[in-house]
Amino acid sequence: MSIKAVVFDAYGTLYDIQSVAAVTEQEFPGYGDIITQIWRIKQLEYTWLRSLMRRYEDFAVVTRESLAYTLRCLGLKYDADAFERIMDKYLHLDLYPDALASLTAMKPNKLAILSNGSPGMLNALVKNSGLESVLDATISVDAKRIFKPSPDAYTLIESTLDIPPSDVLFISSNPWDACGAKAFGLNVAWIERVTPEAMALACIESEAVAPLTMFKAIRTQMDELGLEPDYRIRALSELPGLIALRS
Amino acid sequence: MSIKAVVFDAYGTLYDIQSVAAVTEQEFPGYGDIITQIWRIKQLEYTWLRSLMRRYEDFAVVTRESLAYTLRCLGLKYDADAFERIMDKYLHLDLYPDALASLTAMKPNKLAILSNGSPGMLNALVKNSGLESVLDATISVDAKRIFKPSPDAYTLIESTLDIPPSDVLFISSNPWDACGAKAFGLNVAWIERVTPEAMALACIESEAVAPLTMFKAIRTQMDELGLEPDYRIRALSELPGLIALRS
Numbered sequence: 455m456s457i458k459a460v461v462f463d464a465y466g467t468l469y470d471i472q473s474v475a476a477v478t479e480q481e482f483p484g485y486g487d488i489i490t491q492i493w494r495i496k497q498l499e500y501t502w503l504r505s506l507m508r509r510y511e512d513f514a515v516v517t518r519e520s521l522a523y524t525l526r527c528l529g530l531k532y533d534a535d536a537f538e539r540i541m542d543k544y545l546h547l548d549l550y551p552d553a554l555a556s557l558t559a560m561k562p563n564k565l566a567i568l569s570n571g572s573p574g575m576l577n578a579l580v581k582n583s584g585l586e587s588v589l590d591a592t593i594s595v596d597a598k599r600i601f602k603p604s605p606d607a608y609t610l611i612e613s614t615l616d617i618p619p620s621d622v623l624f625i626s627s628n629p630w631d632a633c634g635a636k637a638f639g640l641n642v643a644w645i646e647r648v649t650p651e652a653m654a655l656a657c658i659e660s661e662a663v664a665p666l667t668m669f670k671a672i673r674t675q676m677d678e679l680g681l682e683p684d685y686r687i688r689a690l691s692e693l694p695g696l697i698a699l700r701s
Numbered sequence: 702m703s704i705k706a707v708v709f710d711a712y713g714t715l716y717d718i719q720s721v722a723a724v725t726e727q728e729f730p731g732y733g734d735i736i737t738q739i740w741r742i743k744q745l746e747y748t749w750l751r752s753l754m755r756r757y758e759d760f761a762v763v764t765r766e767s768l769a770y771t772l773r774c775l776g777l778k779y780d781a782d783a784f785e786r787i788m789d790k791y792l793h794l795d796l797y798p799d800a801l802a803s804l805t806a807m808k809p810n811k812l813a814i815l816s817n818g819s820p821g822m823l824n825a826l827v828k829n830s831g832l833e834s835v836l837d838a839t840i841s842v843d844a845k846r847i848f849k850p851s852p853d854a855y856t857l858i859e860s861t862l863d864i865p866p867s868d869v870l871f872i873s874s875n876p877w878d879a880c881g882a883k884a885f886g887l888n889v890a891w892i893e894r895v896t897p898e899a900m901a902l903a904c905i906e907s908e909a910v911a912p913l914t915m916f917k918a919i920r921t922q923m924d925e926l927g928l929e930p931d932y933r934i935r936a937l938s939e940l941p942g943l944i945a946l947r948s
Contacts, residue, residue, distance in 0.1 A: 488907040492918050499919075502749040503877050503926060506851045507884050511927070519925035527922045529901025604753045630750050637754050654776025660735040662909040671739050672746075675774045678766035679750060680758070 457641065457700045459617045460560055460693070461593075463602075463626035464569035464576065465547070467645060468690070469583070472666070473548035474540070481536045482528075489524055489540075491665035495672065496520035498630075501570055501601035510599040512572040517544060545578040549585070552691040557588045559694035566591040568611055568624070570601050591615060603634020611640070623700070625693065628673070633681040643696065644683035648674040704888065704947045706864045707807055707940070708840075710849075710873035711816035711823065712794070714892060715937070716830070719913070720795035721787070728783045729775075736771055736787075738912040742919065743767035748817055748848035757846040759819040764791060792825040796832070799938040804835045806941035813838040815858055815871070817848050838862060850881020858887070870947070872940065875920070880928040890943065891930035895921040 465471050471494055478493075479486025497520040504510055511519075521540060525532055557565055566589060569576055573594045580586050593614050595607040602608070611622055624635040627645035636642045648670050656667045676683075685696060712718050718741055725740075726733025744767040751757055758766075768787060772779055804812055813836060816823055820841045827833050840861050842854040849855070858869055866886040873879045874892035883889045895917050903914045923930075932943060 485904075485907050488904060488910070488918075491915075495919055496924075499746075499749075499877070500924075500926065502746075502753055503850060503881070503924075505753055506749060506848075507881055507926070508852065509884060509927070519927075523922065523925040526897070527900055527918050528904050528907070529897065601753075603750060605755065630746070634750070634754055637756060650773070650776065653774055657732075657735060657775050660732050660775070660912065662911055663735070663915075664909055665907065665915060668738075668910075668912060668915040671735075671774050672742055675770070677743075677747070677750075678770040678773075679747065679754070679756070680766075 456621060457563060457623045457697060458621040459564035459566060459590075459611070459615050460623045460625065460697060461566045461568050461611050461615075461640075463624075463628060463631050464567050464571055464579070465628075467625060467627045468549060468553050468567070468585070469547040469579065470550055471547065474543045477540050477543040481532070481540055482525075482530055485528060485530065488528065488665040489530075491669040492524040492527060493521050495669060496523050498673075505601045505604055510601075512596050513570050513594075513601075514572045514575055517541070517575075544575060546582050547579060549583045550690055552689055554584065554588070556690040556693050557585065560697050561588065563697060564590045564615055564617065566593055566611070566615060568593045568595070568602075568608070570595050570607075572596050602631055603637070605634075605638050608635055608638040608640060623697065625690075629675065629677040630679070632683045633677055633679045636681045636683055637679075642683040643685035643687055643693070644676065645690065646674075646676070646686050646688060649688075650675065703868060704810060704870045704944060705868040706811035706813060706837075706858070706862050707870045707872065707944060708813045708815050708858050708862075708887075710871075710875060710878050711814050711818055711826070712875075714872060714874045715796060715800050715814070715832070716794040716826065717797055718794065721790045724787050724790040728779070728787055729772075729777055732775060732777065735775065735912040736777075738916040739771040739774060740768050742916060743770050745920075752848045752851055757848075759843050760817050760841075760848075761819045761822055764788070764822075791822060793829050794826060796830045797937055799936055801831065801835070803937040803940050804832065807944050808835065810944060811837045811862055811864065813840055813858070813862060815840045815842070815849075815855070817842050817854075819843050849878055850884070852881075852885050855882055855885040855887060870944065872937075876922065876924040877926070879930045880924055880926045883928045883930055884926075889930040890932035890934055890940070891923065892937065893921075893923070893933050893935060896935075897922070 478489040632644040725736040879891040
């Protein structure tokens with residue numbers, strides 16, 4: 455195996471989805487964390503449910519609908535402007551601090567994103583974050599009208615880059631995405647951003663937990679889906695060294 | 702439209718999935734609630750993910766894997782016997798108190814279950830809870846090797862009962878299941894067991910919440926999937942009156 459392309463998940467992997475909490479807290483003081491967590495949890499649920507129901511709508515629609523669900527669930531009143539200010543943060547998510555340097559160091563390889571995001575959302579995000587010049591392609595599942603982890607979504611890597619799955623290293627911090635990519639036949643590095651030790655510690659006072667702790671418990675630990683990623687790393691900054699060994 | 706069959710979701714609709722908390726708390730004091738909530742949240746995630754990945758395993762496997770995930774996530778050590786004692790509760794879930802009387806009162810209609818549960822799990826549960834004599838059929842999605850809300854799962858109602866979707870009333874307390882059934886073309890009554898007012902009130906102290914509150918926030922409010930159930934009821938006991946009007 456030699457790696458010819460490195461393909462990244464976007465939300466949660468290159469971009470810190472928790473960075474919306476600054477805006478949700480500003481618009482709804484005291485509710486920033488719980489909005490952020492319910493929104494993200496429902497956003498992904500809706501991608502899976504709509505895919506299974508064969509009622510695809512793009513990620514911009516799903517992101518709006520999951521935010522609307524969240525604010526209704528919490529009984530929060532809001533005007534259209536507040537809603538749009540929160541939504542806008544999805545086009546300006548914070549990059550993980552090591553993202554740009556790590557990608558630049560891997561530049562001899564083809565670099566791409568494969569994301570659930572709609573083309574409009576992804577193009578804006580990549581441009582706003584300064585990744586435009588370092589990426590060879592930004593691939594949206596929208597071309598297949600189904601979300602990850604459907605195998606159909608992962609086929610877009612080969613059809614776009616003309617590189618077979620065996621020569622691709624796929625990077626995700628989302629356990630279900632790492633499993634989906636592995637099931638499809640890609641080489642996979644999973645970014646374990648929350649260690650098992652930190653996770654267990656956060657849940658010791660389990661009678662009342664921060665919404666962020668529940669999010670981490672649900673969505674940051676490796677899933678039990680009968681699949682294992684090829685590599686476990688802790689941060690994007692480990693990738694250039696890993697790639698150097700395999701290119 | 703005249704209703705000729707009433708078909709029920711099982712877990713959460715006829716059977717109280719929260720009733721596992723007595724056993725999880727007994728095995729892991731202090732962790733009963735958080736185990737119960739993470740387990741249920743992951744159990745359904747795995748049905749959706751495996752369906753999308755085309756890696757179906759039956760609900761018994763998914764239920765075991767989601768419990769294993771939960772205990773690992775919380776850093777809890779356990780022996781095989783403790784694990785099996787918790788699993789066994791899934792074959793002895795509590796019926797909602799109004800379930801048997803409500804079903805009996807609708808008996809002139811055909812009555813059935815359509816559930817994600819494996820045939821083995823469902824047959825044991827129906828027998829242990831005394832619903833065997835009142836149900837005309839217990840239908841498992843296992844025959845299609847895909848979980849709800851895939852349309853394929855809901856086709857099993859007509860192929861088993863020989864009654865078209867337009868003559869079926871489907872009952873679920875799970876919002877995503879009510880939406881899936883509606884998208885498929887069934888008449889749908891959704892049981893809203895947590896009112897919007899109670900939901901909002903539970904989240905006012907949102908910096909630290911009970912795991913059950915997070916579960917409710919994620920899985921008990923009507924979803925934003927562009928679909929509306931035909932009826933909203935608060936309890937199974939409202940069904941005989943509703944059916945009398947439509948039969």
